[in-house]
Amino acid sequence: MSEAQSLAVKGQRPVVVVVSGPSGTGKSTLLKRLFQEYPDYFGFSVSHTTRAPRPGEEDGKHYHFVSRDEFLSLVSQNKFIEYTEFSKNLYGTSIKAVKDVEDSGKICILDIELQGVKAVKSKSSLLDARFLFVAPPSLQVLEQRLRGRGTETEESIKTRLKVAEEELGYANQEGAHDLIIVNDVLDEAYENFKAFIVETYEKKFKKEENL
Numbered sequence: 001m002s003e004a005q006s007l008a009v010k011g012q013r014p015v016v017v018v019v020s021g022p023s024g025t026g027k028s029t030l031l032k033r034l035f036q037e038y039p040d041y042f043g044f045s046v047s048h049t050t051r052a053p054r055p056g057e058e059d060g061k062h063y064h065f066v067s068r069d070e071f072l073s074l075v076s077q078n079k080f081i082e083y084t085e086f087s088k089n090l091y092g093t094s095i096k097a098v099k100d101v102e103d104s105g106k107i108c109i110l111d112i113e114l115q116g117v118k119a120v121k122s123k124s125s126l127l128d129a130r131f132l133f134v135a136p137p138s139l140q141v142l143e144q145r146l147r148g149r150g151t152e153t154e155e156s157i158k159t160r161l162k163v164a165e166e167e168l169g170y171a172n173q174e175g176a177h178d179l180i181i182v183n184d185v186l187d188e189a190y191e192n193f194k195a196f197i198v199e200t201y202e203k204k205f206k207k208e209e210n211l
């Protein structure tokens, strides 16, 4: 039996909430608030990387540090949801890393870009994913927020706005996401954001408590 078949039979596909949206739309702001309010409900997965550990970084905590050969072997075994090369190092999110978060009693949240969203969709036999898109009220407001954050160069703002148009185009397609939240008034956006994610937690863990 393949891994996908056995996971499907046992109903064991790990649950994951995929949060995406243009850079500067407010994902980090919303997630930070959620983690403050529910520190024990949610977690991020630990990525694999081929880069060397920096001082203070622990294997299995900050990253799973592996050799290039080990990484490529995992790729050939289809163990990653997504992986990418950045500055000559490979980085990836494994299905097991998501499962580990679930096994610790938390829902795994993936904060990823459009390519990652598509990659998770292609793994629907291995992951039980719910997709949440955070949209800006308009591209003009998004530009103001990116400028206001004071972290981007002019060139980076232009690139981010171009990518944002692509992401919004994808998000407008039928069924691309389970919920789209427009982050206009922060408190209102947060209430909707929280409701969607906490519901996922309760469905997963409260149901098990009642078994």
Ligand SMILES: Nc1ncnc2c1ncn2[C@@H]1O[C@H](COP(=O)(O)OP(=O)(O)OP(=O)(O)O)[C@@H](O)[C@H]1O
Pocket (backbone or CB within 6 Å): 021, 022, 023, 024, 025, 026, 027, 028, 029, 030, 145, 146, 148, 149, 183, 184, 185, 186, 187, 189
């Ligand atoms: N509803 C809101 N109203 C006004 N400003 C907001 C709102 N939400 C977030 N911001 C501000 O917009 C800026 C961008 O937010 P944030 O850094 O959370 O975006 P992000 O989506 O996580 O971006 P990236 O993907 O680049 O990490 C921040 O300065 C933040 O304080």
